[in-house]
Amino acid sequence: MRLESLNFSAKLGLSGFLITVILGALSAVTLIGLLYSQHNSGFNIPDMEKVQSHYSDSALVSSMKGSMYEYVAEDGDIDVIAQWIAEGAKDDAFFKEEVLYIIEEDCQKCHSRKSQMTKAITSMPFSSYDDIVKYTEGGYSWTKMAKTAHIHLFGIAVFLVMVSLVMAFSSYVAWIKIALISAGWIALWLDIASWWLAKFSNVFAYVISVAGGVEIGAVCAMSGLCLLNLWFRLPDAVLESSAQSSD
Amino acid sequence: MLFTQIEGSYMRRFIKTPVGFVSSLVILGGVLSTTLSTAVQAANDTLASVKADTTITLDGMVEGAWDKASALSVQLDNLPYQANNYGGMSSVNVTVKSLYDDNFVYFLVQYDDPTKSLVRYPWVKQADGSWKQLKGKDQTGHDNVYYEDKLAFFWNINARGFAKKGCDVACHMQNDEGKINGFDQKGIAPGRKYTRAGQTIDMWHWKSVRMNPLGLIDDQFVDSVKDPAVNKNWGRHGDSKTGGGYVNNMNADKTGPAFMNRSQGNVDGYTITPSQKTPFVDTFKPGDQIPGIMSEPFTGSRGDIWTKGDWQDGKWTVEIKRALVTTGDKAEIQDVQFSDLSKAYSFGIAVFDNSQIDHLYHEGVYELIFK
Numbered sequence: 001m002r003l004e005s006l007n008f009s010a011k012l013g014l015s016g017f018l019i020t021v022i023l024g025a026l027s028a029v030t031l032i033g034l035l036y037s038q039h040n041s042g043f044n045i046p047d048m049e050k051v052q053s054h055y056s057d058s059a060l061v062s063s064m065k066g067s068m069y070e071y072v073a074e075d076g077d078i079d080v081i082a083q084w085i086a087e088g089a090k091d092d093a094f095f096k097e098e099v100l101y102i103i104e105e106d107c108q109k110c111h112s113r114k115s116q117m118t119k120a121i122t123s124m125p126f127s128s129y130d131d132i133v134k135y136t137e138g139g140y141s142w143t144k145m146a147k148t149a150h151i152h153l154f155g156i157a158v159f160l161v162m163v164s165l166v167m168a169f170s171s172y173v174a175w176i177k178i179a180l181i182s183a184g185w186i187a188l189w190l191d192i193a194s195w196w197l198a199k200f201s202n203v204f205a206y207v208i209s210v211a212g213g214v215e216i217g218a219v220c221a222m223s224g225l226c227l228l229n230l231w232f233r234l235p236d237a238v239l240e241s242s243a244q245s246s247d
Numbered sequence: 248m249l250f251t252q253i254e255g256s257y258m259r260r261f262i263k264t265p266v267g268f269v270s271s272l273v274i275l276g277g278v279l280s281t282t283l284s285t286a287v288q289a290a291n292d293t294l295a296s297v298k299a300d301t302t303i304t305l306d307g308m309v310e311g312a313w314d315k316a317s318a319l320s321v322q323l324d325n326l327p328y329q330a331n332n333y334g335g336m337s338s339v340n341v342t343v344k345s346l347y348d349d350n351f352v353y354f355l356v357q358y359d360d361p362t363k364s365l366v367r368y369p370w371v372k373q374a375d376g377s378w379k380q381l382k383g384k385d386q387t388g389h390d391n392v393y394y395e396d397k398l399a400f401f402w403n404i405n406a407r408g409f410a411k412k413g414c415d416v417a418c419h420m421q422n423d424e425g426k427i428n429g430f431d432q433k434g435i436a437p438g439r440k441y442t443r444a445g446q447t448i449d450m451w452h453w454k455s456v457r458m459n460p461l462g463l464i465d466d467q468f469v470d471s472v473k474d475p476a477v478n479k480n481w482g483r484h485g486d487s488k489t490g491g492g493y494v495n496n497m498n499a500d501k502t503g504p505a506f507m508n509r510s511q512g513n514v515d516g517y518t519i520t521p522s523q524k525t526p527f528v529d530t531f532k533p534g535d536q537i538p539g540i541m542s543e544p545f546t547g548s549r550g551d552i553w554t555k556g557d558w559q560d561g562k563w564t565v566e567i568k569r570a571l572v573t574t575g576d577k578a579e580i581q582d583v584q585f586s587d588l589s590k591a592y593s594f595g596i597a598v599f600d601n602s603q604i605d606h607l608y609h610e611g612v613y614e615l616i617f618k
Contacts, residue, residue: 070411070412070610070611071412071415071610072411072412073407073408073411073412073416074407074408074411104419104422105408105416108420108422109415109418109419109420109438112420112421112422112423113423114421114422114423114425115420116327116328116329116437117325117326117327117328117420118324118325118326118327119325125423127422127423
């Protein structure tokens with residue numbers, strides 16, 4: 001069975017799926033751009049420093065550098081928190097006089113058990129030392145890694161296997177199919193493994209970026225190519241010999 | 248057709264190679280990304296004030312002079328707390344335009360508000376002949392039922408962090424124990440405004456009932472006072488004044504109004520202004536209302552911003568005028584000074600929909616520039 005030989009209704013349904021995958025991938029890229037750049041709208045290039053921070057710094061510092069950056073009054077506040085954590089995150093005078101002051105100013109309005117602000121996060125209070133110290137461990141803990149990894153692996157695997165299978169039934173030359181399908185899966189494993197490894201070396205932050213890019217690129221490329229194969233006549237140069245036209 | 252045309256061409260041979268194929272994908276991706284980034288424009292956070300050609304009349308009407316200025320659109324969709332009797336808007340889009348001339352800067356603010364709320368703490372005559380002042384307090388002791396529509400600008404003077412996160416730097420909410428700076432605020436206030444020591448923020452507080460009929464904004468400022476024993480409003484203060492203001496319209500034994508408007512039912516009859524002020528004589532029938540507040544124009548620094556707001560067909564239109572540079576008492580710490588027209592000035596906006604303190608606000612900050 002080849003994609004181009006499907007009936008019209010099957011092509012329509014498959015096209016809807018592939019377009020949705022592309023839109024989902026672009027949405028993921030936009031979200032990554034927003035979370036790891038200095039901007040609050042539009043398509044942005046992620047800042048490597050923020051990517052590194054997300055995967056190697058403590059959750060508290062990486063949030064202040066990343067998704068919560070807009071609520072931090074000045075960059076110096078982040079340095080103070082980072083210094084406190086680097087020195088052991090102790091419940092000492094520095095915490096009470098410097099750290100807690102910043103937390104109150106920048107975080108506590110929403111991160112409070114009784115906050116009623118529109119964006120209140122009452123489930124993650126920063127009201128006391130015990131509340132705050134939970135977010136000072138550097139990088140991904142085993143718990144966080146296991147929680148986020150299984151969700152992403154299962155979720156991405158579901159649509160990646162479907163896109164891979166559609167690609168497998170396309171008419172493209174074998175090396176294109178093998179390259180894109182392999183790239184998608186290998187990039188997925190590298191990406192997620194690096195989330196945890198990044199706490200040991202910043203090199204893995206670059207691996208995350210590259211693998212993530214390859215992963216998104218492979219998914220979009222497979223989806224786009226399959227759409228072309230479904231609806232357009234393609235040049236013989238990219239088709240398997242059995243699918244080439246005899247014009 | 249297209250693919251047929253390139254058959255046999257150099258492109259065909261090139262794309263057949265792995266390098267050629269991957270390059271084609273990269274180019275395609277680049278084109279897609281560029282298209283996307285162009286389509287999704289960055290948010291416009293800047294209000295450009297342009298030189299006015301003609302005199303601006305403060306009348307709450309949008310005259311042709313405003314066509315020259317482009318509008319900044321600001322979405323307000325956050326509230327600081329959930330008042331248990333708040334019935335106002337949960338989100339509103341505010342548009343702002345600005346003009347300036349050699350001496351003054353002007354603003355045109357417009358926003359949709361389905362309710363024109365002016366009935367602030369009115370006295371209502373009861374069936375038994377007594378008078379009752381209507382109030383609708385929430386769980387914090389602040390009114391959201393019998394109040395007035397308000398609008399506020401916050402202008403940075405020298406507050407740390409304001410240029411990045413705007414009004415939020417002055418906002419301090421109750422902690423888990425209901426305290427702010429160690430003071431119990433349960434049932435008193437959900438939050439307070441104050442800055443760090445030595446830092447101030449200019450606050451332009453447009454009040455549709457108390458000052459709009461007099462053509463003035465209540466010019467206030469926020470400083471670092473965070474002790475209610477020093478100031479009951481903590482860091483929030485009125486600018487220096489030499490006279491004027493507003494007081495409750497209440498008789499000595501607090502059982503009814505002390506004054507009334509000379510002509511009842513006039514268009515601005517929700518406060519009592521000097522020209523209308525006359526001693527209360529009860530010739531009213533049950534259900535009649537008398538304003539619960541009396542207003543006199545501020546003089547001095549507190550009264551150096553002129554305004555006129557008008558509500559028509561579900562929309563407030565507010566025109567504002569202020570000197571580029573003010574010279575009143577303590578103007579240097581109480582007023583933002585637009586003394587350098589090459590600079591950007593950080594500001595934030597909030598809308599109070601018939602609410603005493605619960606206000607719609609935006610996150611982040613906006614900038615005013617002069618062109």
